[in-house]
Amino acid sequence: MTLSSRKLLVFLTLFTLFHFKNHPFLLVLAINVSFDFPSLTIRNLTLLGDSYLRSGVVGLTRDVTVPSSSAGSIIYNNPVQFYDPESNITASFSTRFSFSVINVNPTSYGDGLTFFLSRDNQTLGSYGEYLGLVNSSQPTKNKFIAVEFDTKLDAYFNDPSDQHIGLDINTLKSIKTANPISSGIDLKSGNLITAWIDYKNDLRVLKVFMSYASSKPKEPVLAVNIDLSQYLREALYVGFSGSTEGSTELHLIENWTFETFGFIPARRKSHRPHNVSDSSVITPVIPISSSGDKPHKRLGLGLGIAGPAFFCAFLVVFGYVSVKKWKKIKTFKSFKAEIVTGPREFSYKELSAATRGFHSSRIVGRGAFGNVYKAMISQGTFAAVKRSKHLHEGQTEFLAELTIIAGLRHKNLIQLLGWCAEKGELLLVYEFMPYGSLDNVLYQDTEQGTLLSWPVRQNIAVGLASALSYLHQECEQQVIHRDIKTSNVMLDVNFNARLGDFGLARLMDHDKSPVSTLTAGTMGYLAPEYLHCGKATEKTDVFSYGVVILELACGRRPFERETQGQKLTNLVDWVWELYGEGNIIDAADKRLNGEFEVEDMRKLLLVGLSCTNPDSMARPTMRRVLQILNGEAEPLFVPQKKPSLTFSFGLPALEDIVSDSD
Known part of the structure; x- marks a missing residue:
């Protein structure tokens, strides 16, 4: 601990003692909040996802000339308190902001933007119809109040038209909507639009006004009679979100003001108990005593006891922190000496x-x-x-x-x-990988523009096989990755597979037996023998690769719960069952709409099954897999029925394992 740190600690200690001595009954009440940003700055805002700040204007989605899928949000840094438990008052609020929706290609429209109140400051949902506000895989997870300015009709959320505004609470199915065209406002015009959102808690009404001018209209575009007090019981973050899907639409925010009102100004709390009402206050009679110095003596005695005790505690804490920091510095110096030269x-x-x-x-x-x-x-x-x-x-x-x-x-x-x-x-x-992981792209909930085509999926399968063949057979020392999964397969700008995250990898000489380790990896991708004895080999990597290949072909995760009930479906078992029935092509991803070569799909599915064979000795090497996918070798024989494998002692039930894993 440095000298300045010690001074700071002493100062904070003395300040705390002085503060509580002189202000023991200070009451902290909720206060009205107000801010005005004629132009936006990073100083007061947090930008998430694809949002960006340029010349005082925030763009919520990517500024591109070719259609893309994008989502972004901006959030005011400080949470806003809307409810005061002391006075049982819920605040009203009002906000004004100017925005524009610009599109270089008018036929490539969607999806819109929202003004929202949310519990957390990391609110960033999926692109497309989810408006950057909710996650496509967990659409009910985020809790929010939002006014949406939607520029695309989505039947799933009961949208009335291809441009509308609506009030949303915890779901994008609006409580009430209105068409701004009826008020002379075209969301897609590209013009600067000013919006006012007012909520009066005493009147239980929320109103939205819109205009091309800076003056507020007399009549609202949307008025909703609603009591929001039950949703405003905690501090919330305020901000904007926006999204596109296969579109060049831009969503820009140029200025923003916000305020809450209705709270009682903070005051010093009286010494009376909480349960005494104003009408029953009794003024206490303070007797005059000749021994008026007794409280001072008691205070002096207390300080005489507490002072040394506090000083000793301070010395203990100071010693502990100093020793811990010294050890940390020593460890860190020795650690840096271990780092190899190269990068x-x-x-x-x-x-x-x-x-x-x-x-x-x-x-x-x-x-x-x-x-x-x-x-x-x-x-x-x-x-x-x-x-x-x-x-x-x-x-x-x-x-x-x-x-x-x-x-x-x-x-x-x-x-x-x-x-x-x-x-x-x-x-x-x-x-940097612009498209992120295969997991993100493969499982995006989308209807257009971003679905991985069959040729791209084949290329990913071949690229990943090539990388693993290199690690297993072509390196001076064999590398066992141990954590192959879709979230560790990244996609570059051309959707080529790039294997990453070697944090669990192990080096070993080619002529050495595998090193037994503690089981590590991700459930659903772990080979049965690895679960049994924790021994990682190239064949455990082959098993994980097989699961990824089946995911690519089927568009399904390693484990999925059935639509009806809570039973888990194992992807490998499901494909093998279809194969045994002679219907393996039925496992193909339905989103592909049959746009693939049947024999190529069959080949990929059989490669996936051969790699996930419970018998590790029956699995191919990655070099053989690469040859099969490139048409240089014949596929391996795959039995119609999935082989069974037994161990000398039982493993925990599969559903129990999965329920405890990430």
Whole structure:
């Protein structure tokens, strides 16, 4: 602990004692909030997803000239309190903002934007009809109040027309909607539109006004009689979200004012008990005593006892913190000495600047290692930065990933650009993958524009097989990845597969037997023998690859609950059952609408089954898989019935395992 830190600690201690001595009955009440942003700045706002700030204007979706799918949101940094439990008052609120919806291609429209109140400051949903407000896989998870300005008709959410406004509470199925065209407002005109949203808690009514001018109209476009007090019982964040799907539509916010009103000004709380009403206050009679100095003596005695005790406690805490920091510095120095030479060493200052101080708006992924940030390391050049603050917990994974990837070179592996180990943090710098992971793209809930085509899926299968063949057979030391899954397969700008996340990988000589380790990986991708004895081999990687291949072909996750009931369906078992019935093509992803070569689909499904054979000895090598997919070898024989495999002792029930896993 530095000298300045010690001074700060002493100051805070003295300040706390003085504060509570002089203000023991200070009452903190909810206060009215007001802010006015003639132009928007990053100082007061958090940007998430694809949103960006340019010349005081926030764009919620990507500024592109070709159709894309995008979602973004901006959130006021500080939560707003709408309810005061002390006075049992719910605040009213009013907001005004100017926005425009611009489109370089008028035929490529959708989807719109929202003004929302939400419980958390990480509100970012899916693109498309979800308006960047709710997640497509968990549409009821986010709790919010929102006014939507929708520019696309979506029958699933009961939209009345291709442009409308509506009040939404915890779902995008609006409570009430209105068509702004009837008020002379065209959302898609590209003109600057000013909107006012007023909620009067005493009148239990929410109104939305819209105009091309800066003056507020007399009549609202939408009026909803509703009591929002039950939804305003906690502090909420306020902001905007927007989304597109296969569109060039832009959603811009140019200015914003917001205020709450109706709270009673804060006042000093009286000394009377809470349960005494104003009408029954009794003024206490204070007897005059000749021993008026007794309270002072008692105070002096208390301080005489508490003072030394507090000082001793302070010394203990100071000693503990100092020793802990000394050990941390020593460990960190020895750790940096272990790092191999090769990739560039970045400074912490460089990476902090490249990620805008590791701002939450730059987060593009999260994992066991830590958050992943989008970074601009040079003009126009982006990278992905994996960051962990847990030095001791992350050191093993950090060294594993750095040591392994630094020596690997393959077009289907993510390239490591550099690393950093400063300020008690571990950071890895990779090339940036614009489409994110295969998991994100494959399972997007979409009806147009972003579905992975059959040729792209075949290319991903071949690319991943090529990367694993390289790791297993072509490296000087064989690399067992141990965590192959769709979320660790990234897609580059051309949708080529790039295998990443080597935090669980292990190096071994080709002529050595596998090293027995604790079971690690992700449930659904783990081979049965790996679950049984925790021994990772190239055949356990083959099994995981097989599951990914079946996901690609079927568009289904390794485990899915049936529509009716809670029973889990195992993807491997489901495909094998169809294969036994002679209907394996029925396993193909229905979203492809039959747009694939039947024999190629059959080949890929059979490769997936052969790789997931419970008998590890019956699985092909990744080199053989690559040859089969490239038409250089015949597919392996796959039995009509899935082989059974028994162990000397039982494993926990599959549903029990899955229910306890992520």
